[in-house]
Amino acid sequence: MVVASPNPTRNEKIQAVDLPIIDLSAERSQVRKLIVKACEDYGFFKVINHGVPKDIISKVEEQSLSFFAQPVSEKQRAGPSDPFGYGCKNIGLNGDTGEVEYLIFNTNPISIAQRFKTISNEPTKFSSAVSEYIAAVRDLACELLDLIGEGLWVPDTSVFSRLIRDVDSDSVFRLNHYPHLHNKKDICKDNDTSPSSISNISKVGFGEHSDPQLLTLLRSNDVGGLQISPQDGVWVSVPSDPTAYWVNVGDVLQAMTNGRFVSVRHRALTNPSESRMSMAYFAASSLNACLSALPEMVTPEKPRLYKPFTWAEYKKTTHSLRLGENRLNLFRISTNDECFIDQPLE
Ligand SMILES: C=C1C[C@]23C[C@@]1(O)CC[C@H]2[C@@]12CC[C@H](O)[C@@](C)(C(=O)O1)[C@H]2[C@@H]3C(=O)O
Ligand SMILES: O=C(O)CCC(=O)C(=O)O
């Protein structure tokens, strides 16, 4: 069904789709089948009965909300995001902007403890809430990746989860805050500078992109805004559910499954009357991990699509490009390259 677009750009179709819901308490052989199907069809699914304790989530949510409620001058003590720390409106370093403020951390515990010294007046409280959350969400990510390994029938079912269990994993945690637009204040300034007219339309909070890592686990408060794009120019609004996780395939998992899974393009819109807060865990390997399509995913009918790369190489490319760029295409193999990789010349 196609309905009229209420938001931000014209000529877009908003489609209503029943997105896949995975109940992790169901029978394992069913769960892994459904996850693989969801990753193939949408690169996106919702997880319920996920096992991340409610109190662990609430502690991070409370601490984050009080961080974002502070005056801009206080928050800016934790910025600019380079690429970690506090950022407001500027996303990355290549000119992308949105109606969002955020905190980004590397998930390494030492890095977290250091960062929080500038982020909070109660650094230990906030940093231990975040560390506890990251440990729980990493376990969930590993469980999902093991189910994916099993569902794909690869001989080494831990092949994906091992990458993110690595002590040197380069996974990232991000807190996004999308203030509602009835607030007349510019989100990056303490003083009231914007026109007094109240806008009733949604704006782009976080523009269209795919996530570069293996898998993203996202949870938000009860305010909608996330949309996925299963096809060019078509958007599907994702209902909010603070009790669940929305999970998306990232570029690396698309490359490792040789294009069988799709790294879904998505974006987040602001809500005109309610503030939205999301927390995203981006599961990544170590910088030196060499990432390539699993041998079982490459067949004569489905030749290798992407050149192998290290996460450091892929990350460097990602950070040199704009948010909406399709960076995986830069690693696509031409027919000649493929002969070289699969049958090196003597
Ligand atoms: C514009 C950019 C921001 C980003 C790095 C990039 O150059 C392109 C990818 C962006 C993204 C999207 C998913 C995650 O939110 C993120 C942390 C990531 O790994 O890639 C961001 C990067 C960022 O905000 O630094
Ligand atoms: O806030 C959201 O719902 C999406 C954020 C996102 O896509 C990201 O941080 O990469």
Ligand SMILES: [Fe+2]
């Ligand atoms: Fe994203």
